[in-house]
Amino acid sequence: MRGKFITFEGIDGAGKSSHVAFVADFLRGRGINVVATREPGGTPLGETIRNLVLTEKMHGDTEALLVFASRREHVAAVIEPALADSAWVVCDRFTDSTYAYQCGGRGLDPQRIAPIERFVHGHLQPDLTLLFDAPIAVARERLERGTVKPDKFEREQADFFARVRLAYLNRAVEFAERIKVIDSAQSIRTIRAELVQHLEQLLDSARA
């Protein structure tokens, strides 16, 4: 049976990456073969593109095309083969990030992105997207606590993140069946309990 595709989304510092390993371990505990990966990245070529996107100044269109180039390689080399092999794929960011960051944040017209999305993965959409949502101030405070040097996106101003957050929340309304909004200002323990509920539902649907 084909595996399931779960994606994690949210503004920088919302806390999504903290939960990727938890979700992967939970599913492994249920006997599922899990591939945990990320975007941009997930392949050697994708990681090279990630480095460019996170460090180089570039036009918003170039940024969008690069993340989709990384994604095309990722879908072909990692995601599709894993799903076909019955593994579940847990992916830190996917195309919702492009609509949120490049369209919401940078102002690209989503109608220009949609044909590229169809070209790159028209046949594939996540089965479940966990959107970690927190007020900008909470996310900023968490990022500032970290010791890693901020990347190009993390150096953006609060209004950029406000637009990214709004774009995410609008997509959650548009794709309410797929995108589940998690209030990530809550404690990690409370969030994990909520994640387990969503995963149990997906496991039920996989068994049905």
Ligand code: Z5A
């Ligand atoms: N990007 C794009 O522009 N277009 C695209 O199509 C794609 C990506 C795919 C890299 O992503 C960048 O690529 C991204 C957008 C762009 N922007 N940036 N930067 P990334 O996922 O690698 O980068 P990130 O969003 O900055 O991820 P992150 O650093 O892993 O942050 P996070 O996942 O939101 O948070 P975290 O690391 O899990 O947690 C941050 C801190 O908060 C950490 O100390 C935790 O211990 C703490 N934390 C987390 N949750 C809690 C709770 N609930 N309570 C208290 N403290 C918490």
